[in-house]
Amino acid sequence: xxxxxxxxxxxxxxxxxxxxxxxxxxxxxxxxxxxxxxxxxxxxxxxxxxxxxxxxxxxxxxxxxxxxxxxxxxxxxxxxxxxxxxxxxxxxxxxxxxxxxxxxxxxxxxxxxxxxxxxxxxxxxxxxxxxxxxxxxxxxxxxxxxxxxxxxxxxxxxxxxxxxxxxxxxxxxxxxxxxxxxxxxxxxxxxxxxxxxxxxxxxxxxxxxxxxxxxxxxxxxxxxxxxxxxxxxxxxxxxxxxxxxxxxxxxxxxxxxxxxxxxxxxxxxxxxxxxxxxxxxxxxxxxxxxxxxxxxxxxxxxxxxxxxxxxxxx
Numbered sequence: 001x002x003x004x005x006x007x008x009x010x011x012x013x014x015x016x017x018x019x020x021x022x023x024x025x026x027x028x029x030x031x032x033x034x035x036x037x038x039x040x041x042x043x044x045x046x047x048x049x050x051x052x053x054x055x056x057x058x059x060x061x062x063x064x065x066x067x068x069x070x071x072x073x074x075x076x077x078x079x080x081x082x083x084x085x086x087x088x089x090x091x092x093x094x095x096x097x098x099x100x101x102x103x104x105x106x107x108x109x110x111x112x113x114x115x116x117x118x119x120x121x122x123x124x125x126x127x128x129x130x131x132x133x134x135x136x137x138x139x140x141x142x143x144x145x146x147x148x149x150x151x152x153x154x155x156x157x158x159x160x161x162x163x164x165x166x167x168x169x170x171x172x173x174x175x176x177x178x179x180x181x182x183x184x185x186x187x188x189x190x191x192x193x194x195x196x197x198x199x200x201x202x203x204x205x206x207x208x209x210x211x212x213x214x215x216x217x218x219x220x221x222x223x224x225x226x227x228x229x230x231x232x233x234x235x236x237x238x239x240x241x242x243x244x245x246x247x248x249x250x251x252x253x254x255x256x257x258x259x260x261x262x263x264x265x266x267x268x269x270x271x272x273x274x275x276x277x278x279x280x281x282x283x284x285x286x287x288x289x290x291x292x293x294x295x296x297x298x299x300x301x302x303x304x305x306x307x308x309x310x311x312x313x314x
Contacts, residue, residue: 002169006144006162007036007075007105013148014073018044024152025065025072027051029058034164035075035105055085059100063092066099071152078104078161079111082123093157094132101151102159107137108199108249109282109290110164116281120161125254127159128227134158134180135226137198142171143224146178154180161198163249165287168202170222183230189219192305193237193244197223197256199287200247200296207301214313216305226256231263238268243308247275247296273304 018024018040027049032038041048049065051058055076062072074081081104082089093100104123111118127135136151136158138144144162151158170186186201187208196204201222211218219241221233238244244264246257257274264270275295283293291297295304306313 002141002166004141005036005164005166006138006141007164009141009144010103010148010162011036011040013145015040015043017149017152018047021071021152022047023069023071025049025070027058027062027072027074029053029055029076029080031076031105034077035103037075055080056088059085059088059102060092062100063088063096063098071099071101073101073103075103075105077118078107078120078123079118082120082126082159086126089133090130094130097132098157099155100157102157104159104161106164107161108163109287112285112287112290115284119282121249121251121277121282122254123159123161124226124248124250124256125258128254128259132157134228136160136180136224137226138162138224139198139201139222140167140170142169142174143178145174146176147224150178150180163199163287167199170201170205181225181228181230183233184222184224185219185233186222187218187220189217189241191217191241191243192308193219193221193241194301194305195221195223195234195237195244195246195256195260197226197248200249203291203296203298204247204301206298207305210298210302211305214302214306216309218305223256226259229259229263234260234263235268238264238270242270243305244270244272245275245301245304245308246272247301249291249296250276252276252278271308273308275301275304
């Protein structure tokens with residue numbers, strides 16, 4: 001069982017990259033501990049900026065650093081970074097075309113017990129509506145490493161959302177090529193496709209196994225990049241499997257499900273279901289409890305798939 005959270009992987013990867021790239025800067029909003037960035041601050045104090053609890057300022061400072069030729073990585077709780085500083089992200093990062101990487105830590109319902117004020121289940125909708133901002137959610141520690149390496153050399157603004165705790169591995173290792181904007185087909189299937197992102201990819205893989213036992217051929221797509229979206233992979237899945245299910249740790253409005261449906265409805269309409277957080281303040285509780293409450297589970301994905309296919313659950 002993996003015990004390394006993705007936030008730790010980002011720190012370790014940036015430490016490796018900073019050895020030969022002194023333009024990398026890390027900024028924190030009183031979050032070096034929760035972002036697991038204390039080792040970076042200790043190793044490269046001249047490349048670390050502690051702003052304090054000032055999310056709007058941290059975005060403005062990072063934009064200034066980017067204009068000076070630096071490669072700033074902002075690490076701040078996703079619930080605050082994506083809401084409190086959205087105007088600065090829109091103007092200072094997107095409109096000004098600055099090379100800023102915004103890392104929203106403890107995203108989704110990671111702060112589950114703290115309730116709606118600390119949940120970030122609208123961030124994908126907000127970020128994907130802003131021109132020039134890439135939106136990414138890594139599935140596990142291996143993908144987080146490859147994604148961070150890619151972002152160091154990616155020119156342009158990006159928003160990355162990661163959870164707080166370690167998640168079960170999706171990949172066997174990090175020995176593969178990660179391409180921003182290119183979905184990964186993790187499992188083959190011909191009857192239905194489950195498209196997942198971030199920590200729900202593991203749920204989709206578990207659902208694949210449950211459906212396999214039920215005699216259903218299920219494809220699984222890891223849509224690690226919500227923007228730019230891999231429309232080709234979506235349309236291939238729609239044409240070749242005929243049924244789509246999206247699952248995400250986000251509101252059912254404006255996130256992965258919305259992005260996929262926007263493509264499908266215009267080019268290849270097929271039966272589809274969107275699984276996520278409904279239009280209500282999400283319940284407070286541990287991540288697993290919140291997931292189960294809203295059907296972000298292998299069992300519910302199996303049920304929905306069988307329903308789409310017109311079959312009874314055995």
